[in-house]
Amino acid sequence: MLWLLLLSLKVPLGLDAHIPTPPDNPLRPETIQLGRKLFFDTRLSKDNSISCATCHDPKRAFTDQHPRAIGVNNQHGPRRSPRILNRAWGRRFFWDGRSPTLEDQVLQPIANPIEMALPLDEALKKLNEVDDYKPIDQTKLAQALASYVRTILAGNSPYDQYLAGNKTALTTQQQKGLQLFRTKANCISCHLGPNLTDEDLHQTNGETPFKTPSLRQVAQAAPYFHDGSAPTLEAVIDHYNKGEAADPEIQPLKLTSEEKQALVEFLKSLTGDIIEGNQ
Numbered sequence: 210m211l212w213l214l215l216l217s218l219k220v221p222l223g224l225d226a227h228i229p230t231p232p233d234n235p236l237r238p239e240t241i242q243l244g245r246k247l248f249f250d251t252r253l254s255k256d257n258s259i260s261c262a263t264c265h266d267p268k269r270a271f272t273d274q275h276p277r278a279i280g281v282n283n284q285h286g287p288r289r290s291p292r293i294l295n296r297a298w299g300r301r302f303f304w305d306g307r308s309p310t311l312e313d314q315v316l317q318p319i320a321n322p323i324e325m326a327l328p329l330d331e332a333l334k335k336l337n338e339v340d341d342y343k344p345i346d347q348t349k350l351a352q353a354l355a356s357y358v359r360t361i362l363a364g365n366s367p368y369d370q371y372l373a374g375n376k377t378a379l380t381t382q383q384q385k386g387l388q389l390f391r392t393k394a395n396c397i398s399c400h401l402g403p404n405l406t407d408e409d410l411h412q413t414n415g416e417t418p419f420k421t422p423s424l425r426q427v428a429q430a431a432p433y434f435h436d437g438s439a440p441t442l443e444a445v446i447d448h449y450n451k452g453e454a455a456d457p458e459i460q461p462l463k464l465t466s467e468e469k470q471a472l473v474e475f476l477k478s479l480t481g482d483i484i485e486g487n488q
């Protein structure tokens with residue numbers, strides 16, 4: 210049974226074949242499907258106006274277009290909705306890493322008064338009135354949402370194809386950008402591995418440390434940074450080029466305009482396929 214299930218999980222090119230899960234919540238088709246239903250269900254918000262997918266929209270690489278998230282009653286939060294891609298490999302969650310597991314993280318937006326604003330006991334009462342969901346308790350809700358989030362996978366980009374040996378998958382300019390990413394521009398010291406992140410905290414922008422985001426599908430997801438302060442990839446590169454940040458890995462880069470453009474073009478090569486729900 211277990212090995213049949215493992216065989217049925219598709220993982221796009223470029224990612225580890227093994228999707229990590231906690232021992233008490235292995236990926237099971239029925240849990241994933243329940244989580245998927247919940248993720249798109251506006252019942253999880255106080256006034257039935259928004260679902261997880263309102264802020265983490267599959268058509269926008271699982272984020273939205275707003276510099277900072279907008280919750281029920283048009284309330285503006287302090288931070289941008291991150292792309293939730295390949296989060297099975299996350300080690301800490303939220304921009305500041307304050308949540309230790311996905312099972313812990315996924316319940317927080319429901320109760321958060323400026324996001325979905327539905328206290329958990331009320332959410333459970335509401336869901337237990339729906340035939341499709343009942344009976345459901347807090348553990349089942351958390352495990353289902355976390356399982357679905359673990360199946361949201363992004364890979365098979367031109368970058369992955371290039372690393373797999375297809376030397377024409379990247380343009381000459383993108384190859385130059387990759388070279389800069391790994392050397393002069395020093396991006397690789399934080400954006401590394403299959404997800405282009407060390408999943409660690411750094412002070413690169415502002416006073417408090419934020420977690421290095423994955424760069425997968427980044428070209429699909431402006432504006433950038435935890436506060437949406439960079440409107441374009443060009444603005445992101447300009448920010449790094451100035452080198453004004455507390456982290457010692459951030460130094461002025463002295464990039465030429467051709468080099469900046471090559472980095473931008475390389476970042477565009479990180480857009481590939483997104484699959485979700487083990488469909």
Ligand code: HEC
Pocket residue numbers: 248253259260261262263264265278279280281286288289290291292293296299301302303304305311314315316318319323324325354358
């Ligand atoms: C109102 C918009 C909004 C809604 C609705 C929302 N989120 Fe989020 N989500 C955010 C924001 C903003 C953050 C980052 C918050 C922070 O860092 O303080 C976030 C962070 C996350 C993260 C952490 C990603 C990481 O790598 O750190 C996950 C996972 C996530 N949300 C899943 C969900 C799920 C599941 C739901 C539904 C139960 C949901 N979100 C509902 C805006 C939203």
Ligand code: HEC
Pocket residue numbers: 292390394395396397398399400410411412413414419420421422423424427432433434435436445446449456458459472476
């Ligand atoms: C010291 C670690 C570090 C280095 C070096 C670094 N980054 Fe980052 N990167 C981060 C962190 C942390 C954030 C989140 C900052 C924030 O949101 O305020 C980030 C955010 C980004 C974003 C925005 C992603 C999003 O979803 O909003 C892009 C794009 C990016 N980095 C590209 C690069 C490039 C290109 C380089 C090299 C020029 C680079 N980074 C160098 C740590 C680093």
